[in-house]
Amino acid sequence: xxxxxxxxxxxxxxxxxxxxxxxxxxxxxxxxxxxxxxxxxxxxxxxxxxxxxxxxxxxxxxxxxxxxxxxxxxxxxxxxxxxxxxxxxxxxxxxxxxxxxxxxxxxxxxxxxxxxxxxxxxxxxxxxxxxxxxxxxxxxxxxxxxxxxxxxxxxxxxxxxxxxxxxxxxxxxxxxxxxxxxxxxxxxxxxxxxxxxxxxxxxxxxxxxxxxxxxxxxxxxxxxx
Amino acid sequence: xxxxxxxxxxxxxxxxxxxxxxxxxxxxxxxxxxxxxxxxxxxxxxxxxxxxxxxxxxxxxxxxxxxxxxxxxxxxxxxxxxxxxxxxxxxxxxxxxxxxxxxxxxxxxxxxxxxxxxxxxxxxxxxxxxxxxxxxxxxxxxxxxxxxxxxxxxxxxxxxxxxxxxxxxxxxxxxxxxxxxxxxxxxxxxxxxxxxxxxxxxxxxxxxx
Numbered sequence: 150x151x152x153x154x155x156x157x158x159x160x161x162x163x164x165x166x167x168x169x170x171x172x173x174x175x176x177x178x179x180x181x182x183x184x185x186x187x188x189x190x191x192x193x194x195x196x197x198x199x200x201x202x203x204x205x206x207x208x209x210x211x212x213x214x215x216x217x218x219x220x221x222x223x224x225x226x227x228x229x230x231x232x233x234x235x236x237x238x239x240x241x242x243x244x245x246x247x248x249x250x251x252x253x254x255x256x257x258x259x260x261x262x263x264x265x266x267x268x269x270x271x272x273x274x275x276x277x278x279x280x281x282x283x284x285x286x287x288x289x290x291x292x293x294x295x296x297x298x299x300x301x302x303x304x305x306x307x308x309x310x311x312x313x314x315x316x317x318x319x320x321x322x323x324x325x326x327x328x329x330x331x332x333x334x335x336x337x338x339x340x341x342x343x344x345x346x347x348x349x350x351x352x353x354x355x356x357x358x359x360x361x362x363x364x365x366x367x368x369x370x371x372x373x374x
Numbered sequence: 375x376x377x378x379x380x381x382x383x384x385x386x387x388x389x390x391x392x393x394x395x396x397x398x399x400x401x402x403x404x405x406x407x408x409x410x411x412x413x414x415x416x417x418x419x420x421x422x423x424x425x426x427x428x429x430x431x432x433x434x435x436x437x438x439x440x441x442x443x444x445x446x447x448x449x450x451x452x453x454x455x456x457x458x459x460x461x462x463x464x465x466x467x468x469x470x471x472x473x474x475x476x477x478x479x480x481x482x483x484x485x486x487x488x489x490x491x492x493x494x495x496x497x498x499x500x501x502x503x504x505x506x507x508x509x510x511x512x513x514x515x516x517x518x519x520x521x522x523x524x525x526x527x528x529x530x531x532x533x534x535x536x537x538x539x540x541x542x543x544x545x546x547x548x549x550x551x552x553x554x555x556x557x558x559x560x561x562x563x564x565x566x567x568x569x570x571x572x573x574x575x576x577x578x579x580x581x582x583x
C-alpha cells in the first residue's frame with residue numbers, strides 16, 4: 150500500500166467519525182435550545198430540513214425559519230432575547246433527543262455522505278392547552294457535504310414513528326396530535342406514523358450482498374388491511 | 375516510527391472495527407422492519423448460529439434461515455401483522471479485535487419498544503412492551519466482508535408498558551417453538567430478577583484480565 154492510499158483510508162475513517170460527532174452535537178445543541186449553533190451546522194447549500202409533522206423547509210433560509218421561527222419561537226434578530234428567556238425559564242418544557250445507532254456511508258468522491266440514525270425522545274411541553282410528558286421515536290436519514298475541510302448538514306429528515314403520552318403508550322395512542330408549523334415550503338413529505346407500517350428507506354447498501362435499496366412507498370392504510 | 379506495513383495493519387483494524395459496528399447497527403435496522411432475508415444474508419456461510427432469549431440455538435446457515443424466515447417471519451413472504459412494532463436500539467458496542475485477525479467479538483445492549491402478541495396461541499393480542507437485554511456476538515471476515523458468526527441476545531426483561539420490570543419482568547416468552555425446533559436448548563436464559571450476568575467478551579482495559 151502506498152502512502153497516498155493510506156492517507157485516503159485515514160481520511161475516510163476521520164470523515165466517518167466527524168460526521169458521527171456532528172450528528173451527536175446537533176442533538177446536544179437542539180436539546181439545549183442553542184438554535185444559532187444548530188443553524189451553523191448546516192451548509193449554505195442545504196437542500197431541506199424536515200422533522201415531525203412540521204412540514205418541509207427548503208434551503209439554508211428554510212433551516213433558519215424551521216429552528217428560529219419555529220422551534221425557537223422568535224425571529225433571528227431576537228436571539229438574545231430567546232437566550233435570556235431560556236435562562237430564566239422554569240425548565241418544565243424540555244426535550245432529550247438521543248442520537249443513536251449511526252450508520253454513515255461516505256460517497257465515492259469523499260465529499261458527500263449519508264447517514265441513518267434513530268432518535269428516542271423524552272419530552273415535556275404544552276400541547277392542546279396542558280403540559281404533557283411524551284415518548285417519541287423516529288428514524289433519521291440525513292445528508293452531509295465536506296466544505297473547506299469541514300462536514301456540514303445538507304439535508305436533515307426525521308421520520309416520526311410515534312408521539313405518545315408517557316401515561317398511554319404507542320399502541321394505545323400512536324400520535325397525540327399534529328405539530329404543523331405556520332410557514333413550511335411544503336407539507337410533510339412522508340408523515341406516516343405507526344401503525345401504518347411505513348418503511349423509511351435505508352441509505353446504506355446491504356453490507357454483504359451490496360444490494361442497494363430502491364425506495365418503495367410501503368405505506369399501507371389501516372383500513373386496507 | 376512504524377513501517378508503512380505496520381501502519382496499514384493498524385488502520386485496517388480501525389476500519390474493521392467500524393465495519394463490524396455498522397454491521398451490528400444495520401442488523402438492528404433490518405430487525406426493526408422484519409427484513410428476514412436481509413438478516414439471513416448478514417450471517418456467515420460457514421457454521422453460523424443464532425440464539426435469542428429462550429428460543430434455543432439455531433445452528434448452521436439453514437438453522438439461521440429457519441429462525442428468521444420460518445419462525446420470526448411466519449412463512450416466506452408473509453405480510454407483517456398490522457400494528458406489529460419492533461424497535462431495538464443497538465447500543466454501546468465494544469468490539470474486541472486483534473491486529474490482523476479475521477474473527478472478532480462484540481458486546482452490545484439491546485433496548486427497545488415493541489407491540490407484539492405475547493402468547494403463542496391464536497397469535498394473541500398485541501401488547502406494548504419495553505424490552506432490554508445484552509448481546510454477546512461473534513463476527514468473521516469471509517470473502518473480505520465482515521459477517522455475523524454467532525448472535526446471542528440474552529433477555530433481561532420484556533415488560534408490559536403499563537407494568538414495568540419490577541412488577542412483571544417477562545411476558546411473551548414461552549420457550550422453544552414446538553414446530554420449528556431449535557438445534558439446542560437455550561444456553562443462558564435467566565432474565566431479571568435472577569441476577570445473572572452474561573460473561574463479557576472484552577478484556578479489562580487496564581489489567582488485561
